[in-house]
Amino acid sequence: MTHAREDFTVMDATVTTFGKQKFVAVSKSLALFLFILFIGCIIGTALLVYHLSSCQPMSKLEESTLIVYDKFADVEATTAEPDDGSAPETEESVISTTTEGVKTESEVGDVRLPRSVRPHSYNLKLIPFIVEGNFTFHGEVTILINVTVTSHNITLHADDLIIDNVLVREHLHSNKFLSIRQVANETKRQFLIVYLNDPVEAGRQYFVSIRFRGVLNDLLQGFYRSSYKVNNETRWIATTQFQATDARKAFPCFDEPALKARFQISLARFKNMSSISNMPKIGRPEPVANLPDYVWDHYQESLPMSTYLIAFVISDFECLTNGTFSVWARRSALSQTKYALQIGPQILEFYEDFFGIKYPLPKTDMIGLPDFSAGAMENWGLITYRESVLLYEEKVSSKGSLQRIAHVIAHELAHQWFGNLVTPVWWSDLWLNEGFATYVECLGANSVNPHLKELDQFVINELHGAFMLDALKSSHQISIKVNNPDEINDIFDRISYSKGAAILRMMQHFLSMEVFQRGLNKYLKSRMYKNAEQDDLWRTLTEQSHEDGVLDPNVTIKEIMDTWTLQTGFPIVTVQRNYENQSVTFTQERFLANNDNRSTNSVLWWVPVTYADPKKTLASVWMRVEPVLTLDLNLSVDDWLLVNVNQTGYYRVNYDARNWNLIIEQLQKKSGHLDFDPKNRAQLLDDALNLASVGYLDYDIALNVTKYLKQEREFVPWKAAFTSLDYMYEMFVRTAHFDKYKRYLLDLLQDVYKEIGFDERENDEQLVVYNRFEVNNRVCRLGVRDCVINSIRQFETWKNSPYPDHRNSISENLREIVYCTAISVGGQAEWDFAWERYLNANVENEKETLLMALGCSKEIWILSRYLEWAVTERSGIRKHDSARVFAAVANNAIGQQLAYRFLKTNWNRLRTYLGASSMSLSSIVRSCTVRFNTQVEVDDFKTFLKSKEDEFGVALRTAHQSIEQGEANVKWMERHSGKIVKWLTANV
Template structure:
């Protein structure tokens, strides 16, 4: 299909539609109810008072008496004016239980009292309203009625209101960009998930309360609007020259958090995905970066239609790259919104990892069109059903779009190993967790919901088989289409498919298995102890914790349904990913018979499909070490990565001698694959961070340089942009570690390339820019930093801006780092609010900047939290600043910060609890392992 590139039409024929007139004028000087205080009309003497009770899960939920059916939402955002939003809403509801009040969600909105009308839909008669009130603690707008409504009555509540285009990147918010002429251009966009639709219009803002939405958006004629559906008609705004209304087709039944709007001057690029009109939008200067996301989107939308065997239900799919966006992207049905770095790709400026990020984020959001949008969790407790499935399906989808990237191999090091680290803390949480308050809901948009969710789904995908998995998913999606469901609903349909296909015993359900993975915190380590002859092994499980001896460890001993897969040296076969046995809560000990003799290794968890670690007896570890040293290719590449990660983390937890774990790494001199290297260096990075401020750092640095130098010499500094994707990843890993560790040739080459780029315009490979920039700025003083800042201000490509922001945090000049942090949290400094986290992380990752970042965070907590608002960003800052804490003094500072700011931590509460636990773990680790590792390093240096 031919691609068409066009400026969004601002004019065109005026079409009059048969809708409610769009005036929204005449009421704005009347009495009003705002969200700042409880204000009531004076028509009653028995007005209920605002609830002041301590928040609980129950009282933050709406009453169950009403179910919304249809919304008419009309908004006129003054994007280029005073940022007000003039609005009108009509909510058609059916009464499920007798009630004498109507409770909605509302935040930062002013309702005009004389416009509040309630009608009986059947006869259009007005129903008497006694009074209304606003409860700010729960963001409830409560309308009290003179008479009780009976069951099955359908009513329509309507009102006019005024909102505000905020600058907080939530609700309906404003954004800007500077065009090629230097003009500042305004736009507006939305981010409603999870609880911010109520900031745009009064609504029943819970995921299960789905309805149809008929949206009208007013715009100035030179701009364009977008919403979930296509525009049905456009007409002038009565009495307002230069303004028009875009009236949209009514949506399918959907949740409030998926409603979306954009008002901008963006351009678009279109293609067809089957019968779906697929468009990508961006600011005009960035449209040349939109082709790749369009290609991926079109390919993957049709692939998912086939995979789920369910057609995409909307007539169009728009994707928009925004200059300001809090998250990476948001899956609004038919109108997916992105950060520029997550949707735009420039072959000249973007690296292989940038390209992969665009592909994975696009595929992730498209997977949501079925998982999350078509079928939605009944409540945020099961957020993981949204995010875990999308995070798993992004690998399935990208593997289809880019098969040479070996995404299923990458899953292990990208997702599984990453979340293992977080889920090995006492302060982790189950993937399915009760939440009520908006702060609690925002808190669980974290690695456990996304990455643990994806990892246990991947495990299920393998033990059920792909065919059974797909069958169960399709049946589930069809049964609950346009409705809401809980995890038990999914388990039911997967169980039925599994029993039909005989992939689970008839007396075992998916719920039996998966409840242990979704309702319990953490994961097990499976211990394998072979007998003297090696022909049998005792297999047990225990929760894996990084510091089992932590003083506040609970006495609970959870156990899981663990699928066991195994192969051995006598007949290695890594394709048998269906379990041959199970460890279960009822059988904590299992005897495996028929193993080879004691001189042949066994290996469990083939392709690391299970969400657990494996520890062996000393003899089996020796045999695995020998196999890797002699012929490592015999072991599957994913299991080589598993062995690296398991061994080094078992050592970190005190369950394996570091001599054994570090000894395994010697084989890496022969390793040519990316994933085992990534697993090893990711785990070794912990040791490196703990040693940074110790006398043992010198010997460790020497050892790590000796380890990485053969790989550095093999891949070289000459980048091949046409080479294999994972070869490019491997080169980036080798060069970044070499320069970080001070490899003289790497540091010199980086400085030379940076200098030649500045003097002669000689391009640096996009894959190597992060390493070159950081290394050159670290050693280049103020001049190099100011050069990078100028490049940042001039850059038109989001990923280049992102790279430079990170690289400027590499400077060793303390005053520059301090100023940089100041700028990051100052409006108008040149650093966007969404990028403050990037700057903070860059400074905190710098050995020189770590305490500057921590002191800045402690001393400016109130300012920072106010500047960034909610969601998960605040928790990330705490994690970045404290990642290397390993002394009693640092622990005391953390605990003091926690106690001092307990009432203002909000969404950062869990993050600081995890930081405290991690610091205690680090202290314990230093006490237990520091000297042993130093002794081992001395032995290596002496050739012992």
Template structure:
């Protein structure tokens, strides 16, 4: 409910005048002559010009205090944006606020009611404002909030006596999600004002804004309610009226009312608690004032969660004045110990890395039963999905442990990149998410150096996003967005993974020390304020020129704009001249469909090594493709030695070679480092997928894995082979494909075996998990037998509910899925019961995914029907997980498509627009589609819902492009792959 969302009624003549001037009108008006109107217009225009001059010359431009300067910096930048006379005019192209007033402080008082028959909030907000340009209105954001209009007051603040300003009307714009107080006089530039609003809000169940969550006490069976916030990117406006854009930084003083048996949390430490006179048994929690921050980082929680004090060691802030605390449900609290152990260590490392102390007096990390994202970096109060923070060594897998460490490090990195310095607008979302992803891996490496996460980054992020960014329907890292739907759509792998990957590339071509000093300078200059990517480029260029790590004729902006402002990435083709020992190097955009021609070029840092003098440790480029299509490299070895470009895959691009060099690399494959083997496998299979390389070369290279037992090459290969697995699944070629992949897996399977071993490394555990998953999927006899046997023993043994008996944590995924795939309803029902009883978030996720492995259509259809039911036991946060696992099942794929088509409106209503749930579903249905009929069905689904795609618009474009490429692949490459599979099978007697 948006309060009064309609525009107030007007007379016909008033309406006509409004149409003429493109404005909306208030109720009150009077008639004037045309001459008088022209005279008034001339005077008004002159007054605007005079006001602009006064603002420009009178508003302060500097301050000795960085915190005080933030308002001035905000004002200076805001003047660059054209002023819209009436900000409450409805528009569908943009719902940005105008900037004639900016907030400097909020005082917020909320009384949330968290009970079965009343999920509402009674609230009051006092907003201190600075006027930058004359206007007769104050416009800010609201959504799902009802303003008590009679309460709205505007006061001009004076040192001697405050003056009241009359509010004459209230205007709402549903599309822009704004409310405007229309005033009886102009606000004066330079003046200080206070806006007071009393309002009613809703504690919703869409996991956005101020929302409700619940869990069951395992001892009493009682349902316990709690309320928490998720404001990023544009949902603070659901909790209180505010200027809900990242550039409107202000200080916040929060007061929360609660029942005495609950507790509350907010960004800052609690100042004091007092009884609430209005409601017996309730109390007010009053929190200290925050530092300047954006609305999307404000957070509060009211719950009965329990806490664990984290051990503080070697922090630059003394233990007496700083607290690091982890929160969870009482019966899940022991699972916080790992996060509590690594969190303070990562925080201290990041203080050292940035050379900037953490600016707040406390840090809370909270595991919530329901959460839309993995986590959210609210300043001083980070919130997590339970599976992203909780870890139980007896139940959780090694993958889960790594995920907890990665997410904790990512969110703590945000405390500097995103919180201390915030992007001006969401087009530079990557400026915080890309950095948090990249810097998070540095923190992760600090606490778990044996995991080789810097090498894993290549598999987890770089190669992962290269596939997505090969689509024409991808988008630039820095992408123009205006509407909230557009903003939500860019929370994707391009912003996170590609952003992190080009930052990693920049780190290598600048050098680690230059990179770190440049980041520190950037953060110091813009701390407690906002920045654009050009501000970062400036500081890095200054440092690079000072250090001599970048030639003076080059700037970071010139280089990086080619990576952040245009879509896609290049494939660098190396064509050797073996007679004069040189190579012709060219670049073109890499696209999944190779028949698309573009003229895009990039500044490409080129590193290379040779068989004669191999060096796999180089970081900085030996030469550049300086935004040109080609160059020539001299001095390469003769025709019996390979050359390899993009050493350690530090650059965000693929490399193709002439056939002779590919053959030389194939012959030396086992002598290359495992990271390089992973790079060659990923490049070759994707080059073949796009038609740029013959499949026989890519498959000959892949066949070299028959003697390989290392995690990184196998991870790259199995990920790339997913495409062949889905394209061939329903074709005659699939039998040969299965036999060949099983033959290639034989050595690594026998090396790892089914059971975990005491001396296994972290990478051994990860490798075993992926190898067993593929082996059982392809019906490896002993793998399937082991999985079914362990599951059956689990079913028949008398165990405590939390125990899995013969199934070790790292076997769970493969055992659960394989047993359910080969079992009946009894096997499925047993897993469902275990899901309902489990107290470990990660284990619940494994069970949900495994339940989608069934080959019984009726079970899968029933399972899908549960994802739109609040009473099914599947939390809203997990609905997309269920859908995707069914869609990735060759039996369930068509069922998933039909369900999406037949329940589109119900899904939109149930999941809302806040998160990527439905977008993930749309992406998943493209998996097995490779026929013209399936393409037409997907296009029809898009067309039938064209007016209500919302945040799935981009996902549909990408899914349709993928299916078109699949259809093209079947026409152009299927026979080539089938011939290779048949030839290999015959020659190896498979």
């Protein structure tokens, strides 16, 4: 439906004129009359103030705009003129601003909107003022609503907005307005409630028109401002980030994913700028009344979609285009969009084939933003990115960033089906969005880079990462009840993303890819432009798996998968062989990082057990929510047994000591490790070391597994080994026994370091490049002279170059190592040089590399200054990079306590600077505390958390996870450090 277009006008400023004073003479009787009138006015004013004393106080937003607008309360009482310009029916359209009848914050319960009213379509008009000192916006939204239950109020969302007036009418061009009793804000639930004297009736449609104002904030949430510089001139951008609950910061709306509607958007902009939104533009730009420098851009009405997927950007950016696919960036970075423009359409085409459904929108825009809180956001038809995960510059960006860009683009494009076309009913099933996108991104990225063995890398990048968090008692279910925005933001974590992806991969393997795809196609087609819950997916997949005969007719997918999505944690499957009668017993229990109460771990799962032996015999069996399962296997006493083939199942595996030793013997034979797939070699290393850390396995056995690494040359197993061995590094680096760990790791690395070398070779495969980075990173960090000297030499060559910002001979794939090593052994001169390069860099990947390296300094005062700059306006560090700085400093053994002390001392400052609901706070809390391994450290953080618990908000779960991890680290030191030191001493 096309609505009439209406121009906005800007309020005229009040002008006070000062001139020559004039005097008037009055009689005594007139003076007495005026005095009595004056007293009466005072009394009347007092009564009026008393009468209005129930009005809500001025909001923070109003205070920030007080200089320009000084007469608006939180919900303003005004009489509005209808769209057609005729006089309003005054008595019926006056709005009261009292809060009578509104729940107090202490009485607030459910944060979900009532379902008596649902939106059908929106007509949204916005004018952002991107001018230094006046970062505000004006807007009007007209919402066509469907009434499902007769009601005397209309409730929607608004947050940090000033509401100028509200109108409710049955027909858009009617002069007949519904009488409004009051309009109130319920700030706790971020509700805007319109109370009516006459009800809106079920089965009818009404138009709700709202004029409002807001601030283009600098917190990277809602409708916000960003900037960049060109020749020291600041260029401003107005852009959006609405997921999960921030569309309400930009315009009043029904801000829940299930309340889909169509949107027609109009944006006002400077004539020399451009705008983009979800849909293509229609018509030509039109002038804005009373704003001669502005024009309107009007956009096609969208398909039905959720509010969190709305997006718009006003900037002076430019784009490169391939058909209906465009990539936008700053002019100076436009050449860096070529790779994204190359692979984007290819991945989109792959998904059209994979899902069996054509991409439903007429165009796709992708844009790299200078300031962006997330990595990227899947807004339908306009995907927004942090520059570093979209833009690629040859000879500057590393091969790793090339893969990272492919993954992020594939992730966001996967959302165009999973999340956008079919959307979860509520955030409890966020994982349906993020888990699917995380798994399918590997397939999409693999379609353009098949040589990278993406599905092998999934094991180390997603599966093992999910295990680390999910082993904590403070983990959470994949599908979890959430209410307020902090709780919703809190579950954008490894559980929703990586665990969600891992269980989908597991399901795909026990169903087969063909059945999995057919089921997905049916699911998506049945729910197009609608919403779904996980049970809808389970139902469709059950039908398909029964139809194709891959699942027992008496078993449902829901029955299996509920044990994975509705229970916290994951199982450890213990394999006990009877070498006399050739039977094997499998038992399952929950794996926990703090394993003091094993007897209480009574939760059970449907576990798809796969296994193999030296004869390459492959088989599978279900553990059907049972603690014990016994099978008869025809295995020789000298044959090893491997369980969880290719680690497709989301569980760890332990064996009896004899089977472990059989596996170790096979690994240590010359080329014997090649009998195991690289994914299983990664699994054996990861499982063994993690099982030992918790007490399931003797550390002697676990460390014996690592001995074979001397002959390992594949990236995936080495990466898995480094993850676990790095944990030992963190535990020992501040102890007197670090030298033993150092000698053993260097012994493992000696041959592969000599073979792989420090310098790159022209024909190196990408996984070889990755492995060289991982090996050299550890060798340099452990102070090997050859590696350190190589780094210093290359850094000095760059430093002494006459044009260091344009000539850098250091390989882009080794810069992080070279920079960090040179800065760590250098002083202020090296740090200042790198900082200057950071400020001057035009490629965001290079800026991120430098930011991490700057945290490698050994100078405490430099690290202290660096942390200070991370939370200082105009220091050169963008807000979305503040957490990166804290991670860089905390990752430095010298900087760890420094970062934590800064966190405690500057807690209020951090919350103010980043925003109390910023997910960067969670990242900072985690990086500053996760390495604690003494009781003193853990207890100190507990005390701090207790004193500030009400202020942690979105970071609260992270804080509890850090405490649990810290306590596990303390127990690890007490129980295992002595034994490990003894083993290391004997095996170097």
